Amino acid sequence: MFSLSPSPIDPANVMERLNHPAAGAYASFEGWVRNHNEGRPVMRLEYEAYAPVAVKEGELILDEARRKFAIVGAICIHRVGALEIGDIAVWVGVTAAHRGAAFDACRYIIDEVKARVPIWKKEHYASGNSGWVNCEAPPPD
Amino acid sequence: MFSLSPSPIDPANVMERLNHPAAGAYASFEGWVRNHNEGRPVMRLEYEAYAPVAVKEGELILDEARRKFAIVGAICIHRVGALEIGDIAVWVGVTAAHRGAAFDACRYIIDEVKARVPIWKKEHYASGNSGWVNCEAPPPD
Amino acid sequence: MKRLHVLYFAILREQRGLNEEHVQSAAATPAALYAELVSRHRFSLPQDRVRVVVNESFADWDSAISDGDSIVFIPPVAGG
Amino acid sequence: MKRLHVLYFAILREQRGLNEEHVQSAAATPAALYAELVSRHRFSLPQDRVRVVVNESFADWDSAISDGDSIVFIPPVAGG
Numbered sequence: 001m002f003s004l005s006p007s008p009i010d011p012a013n014v015m016e017r018l019n020h021p022a023a024g025a026y027a028s029f030e031g032w033v034r035n036h037n038e039g040r041p042v043m044r045l046e047y048e049a050y051a052p053v054a055v056k057e058g059e060l061i062l063d064e065a066r067r068k069f070a071i072v073g074a075i076c077i078h079r080v081g082a083l084e085i086g087d088i089a090v091w092v093g094v095t096a097a098h099r100g101a102a103f104d105a106c107r108y109i110i111d112e113v114k115a116r117v118p119i120w121k122k123e124h125y126a127s128g129n130s131g132w133v134n135c136e137a138p139p140p141d
Numbered sequence: 142m143f144s145l146s147p148s149p150i151d152p153a154n155v156m157e158r159l160n161h162p163a164a165g166a167y168a169s170f171e172g173w174v175r176n177h178n179e180g181r182p183v184m185r186l187e188y189e190a191y192a193p194v195a196v197k198e199g200e201l202i203l204d205e206a207r208r209k210f211a212i213v214g215a216i217c218i219h220r221v222g223a224l225e226i227g228d229i230a231v232w233v234g235v236t237a238a239h240r241g242a243a244f245d246a247c248r249y250i251i252d253e254v255k256a257r258v259p260i261w262k263k264e265h266y267a268s269g270n271s272g273w274v275n276c277e278a279p280p281p282d
Numbered sequence: 283m284k285r286l287h288v289l290y291f292a293i294l295r296e297q298r299g300l301n302e303e304h305v306q307s308a309a310a311t312p313a314a315l316y317a318e319l320v321s322r323h324r325f326s327l328p329q330d331r332v333r334v335v336v337n338e339s340f341a342d343w344d345s346a347i348s349d350g351d352s353i354v355f356i357p358p359v360a361g362g
Numbered sequence: 363m364k365r366l367h368v369l370y371f372a373i374l375r376e377q378r379g380l381n382e383e384h385v386q387s388a389a390a391t392p393a394a395l396y397a398e399l400v401s402r403h404r405f406s407l408p409q410d411r412v413r414v415v416v417n418e419s420f421a422d423w424d425s426a427i428s429d430g431d432s433i434v435f436i437p438p439v440a441g442g
Contacts, residue, residue, distance in 0.1 A: 012153040024175035034165035119361030120292035134358035135293040260441035261372035275438035276373040
């Protein structure tokens with residue numbers, strides 16, 4: 001299940017949905033709002049999503065993970081709106097019988113979500129400037 | 142920090158120690174007690190540790206992870222004593238500036254802990270039999 | 283002429299100053315429509331850094347677009 | 363003869379029926395001591411599936427052991 005959350009993500013609460021007696025391994029990932037990005041101090045940021053397509057693409061990624069890896073369950077939640085330093089921006093939780101599949105699927109999901117899901121991040125810097133990450137400068141390489 | 146816990150592990154509580162404003166990525170792993178192992182129904186199990194050497198070896202593994210990967214913090218806690226189905230047997234939490242290092246270090250730690258730390262698992266099967274995992278039969282290959 | 287429903291997000295939304303609008307255009311493809319909008323609104327992103335969604339599905343730049351279609355240009359994403 | 367402090371864990375503890383004991387032995391190495399204990403207590407694990415800890419550090423099977431050493435034979439581990 002992929003969802004967008006306008007309110008803080010509570011992994012301890014959400015992960016209960018992943019409990020399953022056949023699940024022996026649980027791998028999770030959280031993206032936290034850092035106080036810097038590429039050397040610039042960040043004060044806060046905003047995430048904006050194209051909601052219907054973000055959810056559709058997120059669900060597609062979870063389906064791909066279920067086909068590629070021997071997992072039991074997978075959930076991903078992405079925050080939208082205004083976030084502060086330390087907030088959870090994205091959370092991925094995966095269960096499997098064995099740890100290899102849980103790790104591989106968790107990493108696959110976060111990598112694909114970052115690459116494909118229409119969500120954008122605007123950073124507000126200590127300088128007072130702000131910018132849409134990946135959109136302002138020429139591509140990184 | 143590596144520790145052994147005779148009481149249930151509470152990741153939500155422990156991971157607060159990993160909060161750090163430079164940490165943008167948090168990867169974690171939990172090993173849960175499954176209801177089966179290699180096709181046999183498991184009712185409950187016990188973990189036994191050689192405590193001083195388990196802690197020393199666990200700390201060594203965390204030091205190795207800190208040297209090998211660009212991480213900010215790492216904690217591992219392993220349960221000892223009697224566990225029920227669904228209990229957390231082991232928890233690993235790692236923070237880093239970027240997700241690659243967090244995932245790689247988390248996986249390194251759990252792989253090495255399982256391979257090296259003197260902790261043993263006795264499974265009690267639905268049949269009434271029990272056995273020390275990895276100790277009873279010839280090695281798997 | 284087609285009547286197209288265009289939604290804007292992130293840097294394109296700010297550069298356009300609108301969340302969405304209806305556009306009258308003769309453009310046959312998303313590529314033609316984007317070129318038209320770039321020249322009209324001075325969008326900073328070249329087409330090769332943008333993807334396109336038509337009627338809530340990712341589409342090719344040279345697919346055909348029809349009257350009433352919903353079109354969204356997707357700037358480089360940055361979730362996570 | 364040396365007086366050695368031997369601790370037992372897991373399957374070795376059950377097969378010995380003790381958590382620990384003091385052993386009088388002329389064994390010069392952990393390998394010799396383990397062979398002696400295997401023949402005395404019918405431990406099921408061959409030496410090549412066991413590691414040895416001397417005074418709380420992993421040690422070589424052919425290292426020298428001394429009077430008063432603490433020796434632990436480590437069956438195949440199964441944490442996690």
